Amino acid sequence: MKYVWRDNLDTTDLTIKKMLLNATLKANLDTLQYFMPSIFDIFKNYTPTDSGVFIDDDGKIDLFNNGQSVYKGQAEEFSGNQVAEFIRNPLYYNLELSKIDDANCIYDHQRALNKISNRQVKNDNKTPFNEERYDFVCMVGSGLGYQITELFQNKKVQHFLLCEHSTDVFFAMLHCIELRPLIERCIANGGSFNVKIGNNDIDVINGINDILIKHGRFYLARFYFYQHYNSETNDASLRLLKTIGYRLAFGFGFMEDEIIGFRHTLANLKLGYKVCKKQTEFVNQDPKRQIFIVANGPSLDFSLEFLKQNQNDIIIVSCGTTLRALLKNNIKPDIHIEMERPVEMLPIMEEVEKQQEDSHLKLKDIQIIALNTVYSELLKKFKSPLLLKKVNDAGGKYIEQLDPLNVYVAPEHTNPTCPNAAMALITSLGFKEIYLLGTDFGYISNQHHHSKDSFYYDDDYRTSTPDQAGIDSIMTEDISRKGNFRDFVFSTEVFDSSRVGIEMLLAKNTDVNAYNCADGALIANAKPFKIEDIKLSSNSISKNEFLTDLLNTAFDNKAFTAKKLSKMADKTFKVLKVTLEQLMLIITTEVNSREELADLFARQHHLLVQLEAREGYQVNYWLIQGTFKYFQTYIMSHCFLYTDPVERKEFINYSLEIFREHVNFLFGELLKSINT
Structure with missing residues (x-):
């Protein structure tokens, strides 16, 4: 392993610092091997080429990159100030879902969402509510990582995605902060700690999308984008997110539409x-x-x-x-x-x-x-x-x-x-x-x-x-x-x-x-x-x-006899009522906060993921997944418009009641489609 060292310090002090850096690296490699084996494979025998951690003349740990010191000996101070500014004025992606005029609503899906939208109290000042927990943070640029520990000390972070284009810089970070406590803190908050290394612009968006797929599309309602330092690649990632980020919220589908499509499919197959x-x-x-x-x-x-x-x-x-x-x-x-x-x-x-x-x-x-x-x-x-x-x-x-x-x-x-x-x-x-x-x-x-x-x-x-x-x-x-x-x-x-x-x-x-x-x-x-x-x-x-x-x-059309069509329809939907009841049971109790709501939505999402994975249940999953994504995301996005916790709580429980009523209506419509 290569490092850039300054050796004009007191020998004892320098030796201790070197030992601490090496010990942190070893601990992090063990952590990566356990939590992220694919990342571990990149760095287990890694040798940096252009960038590295070094100790300056004043004994400060810094990052050497492009022939110069990145932090000018102020790595921890810079990171602390940056996090404080980010908390005061965060950069975040705020999903805004368009509303359809009541007169033009074709589906109950649209009418139900409009009821939720009409209930909201607008935050005219556009002042972000000082959330105790950040549900999803995407950080571009690891640096030496001090800003990560500072952010985690100030906020509960649930899902965290760290994107670093340079393997050298990430390797330098592995010497400076301990990852295991950060990972375990995310897990304790019901979340995940994720890393993307050496990625290009689109990989950042793909990394965001991977988390949404795994943990719930509703996290798109607001996710925070933390850019640690400016670089051509980091700036390009932010530009691309602003340009094509809408694709993350595109084409969920919804249950009424799926019922129509399923009814048409049955009819078309019966027609031969x-x-x-x-x-x-x-x-x-x-x-x-x-x-x-x-x-x-x-x-x-x-x-x-x-x-x-x-x-x-x-x-x-x-x-x-x-x-x-x-x-x-x-x-x-x-x-x-x-x-x-x-x-x-x-x-x-x-x-x-x-x-x-x-x-x-x-x-x-x-x-x-x-x-x-x-x-x-x-x-x-x-x-x-x-x-x-x-x-x-x-x-x-x-x-x-x-x-x-x-x-x-x-x-x-x-x-x-x-x-x-x-x-x-x-x-x-x-x-x-x-x-x-x-x-x-x-x-x-x-x-x-x-x-x-x-x-x-x-x-x-x-x-x-x-x-x-x-x-x-x-x-x-x-x-x-x-x-x-x-x-x-x-x-x-x-x-x-x-x-x-x-x-x-x-x-x-x-x-x-x-x-x-x-x-x-x-x-x-x-x-x-x-x-x-x-x-x-x-x-x-x-x-x-x-x-x-x-x-x-x-x-x-050899596979589609009338007997097979009828038998498969009965088999496919006999458990859907139970599944919907389980999903709705999760949100039947009174919800007291946005964080609690997010955790309940995550439970619903994980149940849906299990449904998709079960052999023979994919029809049920694709019937209902879009409606759950839309309602979860729509309700969550409107939560952020409330700055008063009491009003927010009232809005949440009102919206969940609309959600439950809509799902009951949909199940009745589905039964009609099966019996026609």
Whole structure:
């Protein structure tokens, strides 16, 4: 082990200090070996290269980095002052969940959350309540660690995440503070002590997300971000958190939605619709055949002529709302993808059907492939509907339980928009040459955020659909991303998450060649490609013959007999009532503080985690997990708006009563879905 020493001190004093540093290092290595063996493996035989702990001329312990002293001999004093300032003016992530006007509430889920929101007393001064306990602290930069011990002396810290980019600096810290008492203090507070070493920007966010997954999404209501020192990497972590931190709170789902999706799944399976199998179960005879995924971005308008001229030769896959624009321009897709479950999608499709009354292009002539959650009455509008199993979905897990031989594919990243489902399907079918048109995931102007032939620009649509009213105002300039063919485009949280999902799917399918022809956001792992540069390959088999053969072999419904469907439904839900009763029992007593509430929510979360892990209970988990995440996070986030402990207590118990009433209502709705 190498150290940077100053040896002009009294020999005895220096020797004692060296011995203490070495003893602390040894104790910490033993601690890491017990609590964090993967971190121990990094440092058990570690030799620093550029940074290290040293003793200065005054006998002070300091950090040597980039050729100079970091703390100027004031490491402990600096850390103490920094912690005091942090407590006075903490930097924290405060989750703000938007409220829906009561008149526009579609679900009881929304109405219940509004009751909670309407009960709150606003903290107009925005003064943070001086919390006795910090439930979740993310610290970037370990330094010598004195600020950690100081923070723990001043606050009860429950979950702690320490992120240090430099292994040298972390190794130096191991000489200076003892980790075991800090770890044990977190555990005693019902929490955890976590370390991320040598990580890049996104790893900090992943580390935060790991804690939320393991211990409860409600900790996102407020977590503290402590930046110990400024550096390019630490600053980048904070910038990235501010930029994409919203993804941590995105797409929980909720029980009413899952009940709808489960009901649709049951109906679709009873109708005999076939489900997509894994690639090991069929053969794509021409995997390198060019296939075009067409979405409804603004650049679709500049791709229509290409599609119109070549539609007889190329395979066109339309995504959701793209269908209207294509049919309006006399372009028939070979496959249409749907993934939205609400029944409110049916009137939109009926409008498309009405649009085609005088056209030779009819919905009944178009092959639809949809996620298992899509409304059966919508699917009936098309030719021989086929299904793709949705991952992390109650209906999808139900199909999985009916599939002991593991025949049916469940691709990841089918959400949040139709291009995600389309890419998941096309890669699952084994295609390797994929062209992306209209997949903008952004816009140059918020006045042109979709194809101009889509219904987003219809006046009657804007006035009759509350969720889409004022859609231009939703398309803000708050988020910008690198463009595919230009410096940047504007985006939204949904568009951005959809783009990331495509990138992650392509990263897992490295044998796929994807070409992004859209004038929108740059998509990693998809080559920017001008539409005029596309060279179409010749094919010996017609596309109709090819697709008919492929879809006939890639889909089946052999596992879904009526008897099996009924038996599995009964088996799946016989314990759900008991499970919900156990979860609600945890929050039936009077709660006196926010800390107590957090601990009760953590107990609920751990029970849900156990439910997910049990074989055969995943359907139940995915039915209820979203509602618990939403209500826990929503209640907790509003708790922080109260500065008076008495008012906070009253709010907590009022909100829990609303929560319990809502869950009772949901169970009744679930029973209806099983018996219909």
